[in-house]
Amino acid sequence: MSQENPTRLELIGITKAYPGCVANDAVSLKVAAGEIHALLGENGAGKSTLMKMIYGVVKPDAGQVLWNNKEIAIEGPAQARALGMGMVFQHFSLFDTLTVTENIALYLSPAEYGSVSALRQRIVEVGEEYGLAINPDREVHTLSVGEQQRVEIIRCLLQDIQLLILDEPTAVLTPAEVAQLIDMLKQLARKGCSILFISHKLHEVNALCDRATILRGGKVTGSCIPSETSAGELAKLMLGDELVLDHDLPPGNAGATRLTLCDIEVRPTSQFAIHLHNINLELKAGEILGLAGVAGNGQDELVDLINGELKPDRGTLTLDDVALADCSIVARRRRGLGTVPADRVGRGSVASMSLTENQLLTGYVNHGVRHSLVNWAAVRQRAADIIGDYGVKATGPASMAGSLSGGNLQKFIIGREIEQQPKVLICFHPTWGVDVGAANHIHKELVALRDRGTAVLVISEDLDELYLLGDRLGALCGGRLSPVRPKAEVPLEQLGEWMAGAFGNAQEEVAHAH
Amino acid sequence: MRIEKRLQPSQTMVYLSPILALVLTVFAGGLLFAALGHPPLESLAIFFIEPLRDTYGWSELAVKVTPLLLCATGLTLCFKAKIWNIGAEGQFVFAALIGGAVSLQLTEVQGFWVLPVILLSGALAGMAWAGIAALLLTHFNTNEILTTIMLNYIAVNLLLWGVHGPLKDPAGFNFPESALFAEHTLLPLLSFDYRVTVALFIALFMVVVIWVLLARSLLGFQLRVLGENRNAARFAGFNSRAIIWFLLLFSGAMAGLAAISETNGPVGQLIPTLSLGYGYAAIIVVFMGRMHPLGIVLASMLLGLTYLGGEMAQIDLGLPKSITGLFQGMLLFFLLGCDLLIHYRLVLKERAFGVATT
Structure with a gap:
């Protein structure tokens, strides 16, 4: 050299x-x-x-x-x-x-x-x-x-x-x-x-x-x-480059606590999974809680945990004072828990099926099914309504989900969940890979849902989105949750530190999985 | 010439592919006859047309269609959910063994309940045999293709043990066959001139059942989702385990009924060569029939014809009966080949720039 x-x-x-x-x-x-x-x-x-x-x-x-x-x-x-x-x-x-x-x-x-x-x-x-x-x-x-x-x-x-x-x-x-x-x-x-x-x-x-x-x-x-x-x-x-903090959207009025996570621990089930430690979170009616974090810091595990796909090793989950531990995914949905997954093609929809069928995918829980027979006319009608109300660009309910652009499919999926009138809605990457117009539309719908009294959890990597939507903000790093504070008390620098794992007692261990 | 992926799967090819496969099978069959020293066109006529010259021929076709269609109804549901149950054959054979044993037990007993009990015993035996694969799949994540194939061999050997041992006819000159079943344990014939039994109606009824199930029921929807995207099924909270159990047990029951339709129908006793490979042929039926209830009815007629044609070729052309298997194999072979054209297309010549290809 x-x-x-x-x-x-x-x-x-x-x-x-x-x-x-x-x-x-x-x-x-x-x-x-x-x-x-x-x-x-x-x-x-x-x-x-x-x-x-x-x-x-x-x-x-x-x-x-x-x-x-x-x-x-x-x-x-x-x-x-x-x-x-x-x-x-x-x-x-x-x-x-x-x-x-x-x-x-x-x-x-x-x-x-x-x-x-x-x-x-x-x-x-x-x-x-x-x-x-x-x-x-x-x-x-x-x-x-x-x-x-x-x-x-x-x-x-x-x-x-x-x-x-x-x-x-x-x-x-x-x-x-x-x-x-x-x-x-x-x-x-x-x-x-x-x-x-x-x-x-x-x-x-x-x-x-x-x-x-x-x-x-x-x-x-x-x-x-x-x-x-x-x-x-x-x-x-x-x-994000220069964050343009947009205060166009009105703040929410937090009400009673809807979803509570108390001392949750989830051990990793595979090589690539993140260990969730000591997660304590309260989600209130009429608020949007925004969680930041770089990908792979426990977001997938947290969403799977709340949706019911992962069982906690320790701690409790309650929805409106009912323990969710033994509730199946369907039972949770019946109680009013909706989830929008990050992977809209791989999990949130079936690409080779029509929008009508994709509406039924989670909508079956409280709509369109009697005596285990499907009322296809009703299911199709609701799919058509979602297409109209949420501005989904598709030729009709018979379009294949796979033929829609990412943004349009996401609008459809969010519409599908909102139409079930959830009490708690978990939104993972609501506007990832979605064009600006569709993103604005989705943001407005989420705020409207919040104002009707739903507790909304938005997990996103997009800080603009979190500052725009969130009433309270926090971050995940290495499977640990930072403090969660009202937006006004969380400047960007603070959120950045939380995302890097610098939040109080969790600091001495390298904030890292396993 | 090269192969190019289509932008969207071709719906036309989905329906054209089985027809194309049939045409190619007939053509290749003609070459095969010619190579064996038989006039190809006449031989093909003997194989495909001669068996259906008269009403009796058509009734014989219905006899073959009955077990094929019953097996195929169960397999259609399994395959829609991408549960690859290759074990209809074993479920059929095991159910024949158990149903046969029950039939022999009831030789001296009269009663309206005798036939329902025999049918039920067959269905339950088929379910039990399929249940082994279901248990292994849902609790130990064992590949169902392998377990069901292995269970087929076990079932065949159990049947051989049965007819060489405890179920052998005491008055049968030591042939490995059971006694003939008593008249009242046999399924009623539709007409005394033909061998078709009421089992044909059971088969057609089951076709309607799976049609309604697939088109109208939540379960039918859920099993289709399971086949298309397991992660979505899991996310939406479908009970995949319960669905898998249902599918395997249902197809086991259908294979079991198919077995009774044979043993307590045209055959009338237990013999070592009871199944002519109906459980395997039913797989071809489901794929040829595009996993659609109406399609499998048509395809079971085609596959049924290969059995009759094989018998004709044995009699008129002196060919071995394995000719049936050859034609069935060619059908599946060409079908799988033609199915490539659903997702891909052949481009014969490189086109010049600017020519739109859609």
């Missing part, structure tokens, strides 16, 4: 468009030798697409890539590897039934590793050098997720590596493993290897990275030195 840290990788005006969306719009960024560079952004900001273009998996439509100050066109991962790049994907590409050595041998050409026994020796050496202890003879299915990640990293390190790309490497690790990984990456950087680190966990970026580039909607919205930037500012760069 030469002195003065030369530029290792430079991107100029990289653009990539897919049908219907621009994943990267004129993205430029610079990584110096030995630098740990974070790429921050919410889900769908274009981080992964950018990484794939650097590693040659996807070709950019426009823009230049400079590698050690020479312009290059990367034809594929093989070429990227030959140049000295390595990438660890979020989902590992390992064969479960092969050993560690065999997996790595598959990835390299025989010329690169010589003999299998020599390769085995190299794996042990590299593992010791970087503190990535691994038994090269174990079969991959016997390894923990953290160990599997080590295999992926080791196979990048076997070559003369100059740039290591990691796509959300900490998402699957325990806190101890995260600390180990961070040490290892710092050691690697000291030897001159540049590291591109994709994350949406602000505290890790603060702990590890020299520089950060922030993407939002495919564009670079800022670049900063994390150690000199507050979590609040980072969150702001990630989630």
Whole structure:
């Protein structure tokens, strides 16, 4: 490595468009030798697409890539590897039934590793050098997720590596493993290897990275030195430019408590699930409570818990003073709990069925069914009413849900839930990927619903939306809930800190799952 | 020439595909006959037309349609929910064994309740056999395709044990067959000239039942959602476990009734080769019939014809009876191939720029 840290990788005006969306719009960024560079952004900001273009998996439509100050066109991962790049994907590409050595041998050409026994020796050496202890003879299915990640990293390190790309490497690790990984990456950087680190966990970026580039909607919205930037500012760069606080919508009048969550704990049921700790929440009639948080901090688990798909390991849920613990999903709906899921195509609707049938999907609980026979005329009529009343652009109730645009389908789903006159409505990402017109419409409907006395919980990554709708605000981080305070008492900086996990007693543990 | 994904699945192809598959099967069948040294057109006529020359032929078709249609009604519901019950065959055979044993027990007993008890015993036996797969699926998440296939082999061996052992006719010269069932344990014939029994009406009635269930009931809607999007079914609070139990038990019961329609109908005793693969052929019936009640009626007639045609080919052409299986296999093979065209289309030539293709 030469002195003065030369530029290792430079991107100029990289653009990539897919049908219907621009994943990267004129993205430029610079990584110096030995630098740990974070790429921050919410889900769908274009981080992964950018990484794939650097590693040659996807070709950019426009823009230049400079590698050690020479312009290059990367034809594929093989070429990227030959140049000295390595990438660890979020989902590992390992064969479960092969050993560690065999997996790595598959990835390299025989010329690169010589003999299998020599390769085995190299794996042990590299593992010791970087503190990535691994038994090269174990079969991959016997390894923990953290160990599997080590295999992926080791196979990048076997070559003369100059740039290591990691796509959300900490998402699957325990806190101890995260600390180990961070040490290892710092050691690697000291030897001159540049590291591109994709994350949406602000505290890790603060702990590890020299520089950060922030993407939002495919564009670079800022670049900063994390150690000199507050979590609040980072969150702001990630989630919203200049927040335009819109006070057009009148505040709500909170009434009696409707939904109560008391000391809830939910242990993770899978590798990727978040552990919910000590959730205490009161949702009142006639208010909208807004919960902020970066994706993957327990929002999915919280929604599943309230909807009844997840059972709490500890704590109680009550709706209008009735305990919900033993209530099925249907029983909860009968009691007046409505839910709008985040994944409107995967869960909230059936793409291959008509809007009439999709209305029945949750509407059957209190409408259109007698003696377990469906009154299709009534169901169709209500679907038609929703299409009309909520401004859904569709040819009619017979349209397939899958043929609607995201915004129109979302309007339909929200209409479907509101028409059931819920006492409590949980809205997860109510306007994610929805155009401005549809979003405004949805916001007005939610406020109108609140004014009719429904308790509304809005969980969103869109801070504009939360400040617009919420009467009280809070945030989720690492499966813990921040304090919940009236909107006027929560400035943006405060919310940003909560989103980064800085809220009182939860701070001493790294706010992280598992 | 290349294959290109359609923007939307083609509804036309959904209905055209079985017809196309039939045409291709007839064509390939002709080639097969020619290769075996028989005149293709005449042989095809013997296979597909000769069996239906007279009323008796049509009545024989109804005899074959009865068990096929009964099995297919249960499978239609299962497959709509994407529960791949391949075990109608085993449920059929096990129900035949139990129903046969009950029938033999009732040889000396008279009463209006005898036939209902036999039918019920068959249905319950089919349910019990399907229930094993349901239990394994709902409690241990075992793949139902594998368990139902394995249960088929177990059931066949149980039947063999039965006819070689406890159920063997004492006066049967040691043949592995049960005694002939008593007259009053047999299903009533519709006419003394033909072998068709009242079971045909049970089958047609069950077709109406599943039609109403699919089109009008909440359960029918829920099982369709389960088949299309399990996450949505879970989110909406459908009891998937209960639905899966219902589906497997119902199809088990239908296979059980199909078994009684054979043992206590045209066959009249337990024999080792009782099922001619009706449980498997019913799978083809459901796919050919596009999982629609009306469709499976038509498809069961086609599949029923392959049995009659196979018998004709044995008699007139001296071909082995496995010709039936060959034609059934070709039907399924070509159907699956043609179903590709529902989601994809063939583009014969690269078109010039600017020509709109829709």
